[in-house]
Amino acid sequence: MFNLCKRLLHRKIVFGSTVGVALFFMLIGVVCWGAFNTALEVTNDMNFCISCHEMEENVYTEYINTIHYNNRSGVRATCPDCHVPKEWQHMLLRKIFASRELFQKIIGTIDTPEKFNLKRLELAQHVWQSMEQTNSRECRNCHNFNAMDIAFQESRSGLVHTYAQQRNKTCIDCHKGIAHQLPDGVLPYKGGSDDDHQHYEQQQIDCYQCHEGMPKPNTDDWEL
Template sequence: MATGKGSDPEQKSWWRRLWQWPKTKYLLWIPAGGFVMLVTGAILLGGFNYTMEETNSLEFCTSCHEMSAFVYPEYKESSHFSNQSGVRAICSDCHVPKDWWGKVVRKTQAAFIEVPSWITGKIDSPEKFEAHRREMAESVWAKMRASNSATCRNCHSYDAMALSMQDRYAKRRHSAEYREATDKTCIDCHQGIAHNLPEVTAE
């Protein structure tokens, strides 16, 4: 069987013909490839967003933190779990930033710190938890200070506060004058709003 290399062009196999399609046509693979990548990206991102949502649920967080106890029952006593208005703040509302990047950073931290500590049982008894509570609380406070209490402000805002309905202590601390005079953020004044505070240690 004569495949006649380089002889009659009509006899070339189909893929050779495709390859020799007027030279510049191969450039079409660039947008085509781009399109394939876009579709793949969209599918991956869909799955990614789904994972992000799933790992923000109350059930997900408490699957570990009920076992490591305390934070969950304590939170259930708080007004963020149940109140007259029926608006609930769940774990992720306070602990996981809303913006995309913040979420990724927080989830990465969970994967590299919380999962290993959970496997090694770092906080799996009340004693171990209490011994570690201050360190954890300080890490949370630092994150909240750094973001100017962004997660709190996803629900609360000074603009929406009816100061006239607040008692005089709150009214004064939340006033524009007070805020200008100090640079305090929500978490500086409101700690222990969903959990017990760490025991006071002599430091």
């Protein structure tokens, strides 16, 4: 048996390589692929995300006070759950694009709270645009219209979600600021058309369903 294995390892195969050399390169390939996948997994962890003080001292401190961090069901949505696609090809592209952020880290673009707040709107708009383009893909890993039982939702929430499905609205249209502080002057809901507002008025949907946290108008007879 030993002699048979020895002969196989020295037998010539394609392009004059031996089985031993082929097995060696196969092993190298397996190791490299394993290392690559391990690197992807390590960088898909919240501890990795907040290892930079820019994240830990700014968005993380906001996030831990939201329902995505602590809630009655005990299900926690971490940074990669919302910001990194689960599909392998999309995840790989996201990692490639994220590598561009290393240069900004080196030059200290947002290395103080003051610098971060100056860039907050630009950073937020980049994320919102990405979510709109993907139809809030990462949100839908947990919150899918097809899995919602409207009967178990508050009446106004059910009405809004039903209307959102009919009008092909995406999660980020109404749920900006759900996990991080909004930039100054930005509404949680991007506004919508007059037709949207007319529908909400007819259905007697409270303004605060979309505009939570906004100050009340100075008059009681405010109209659209």
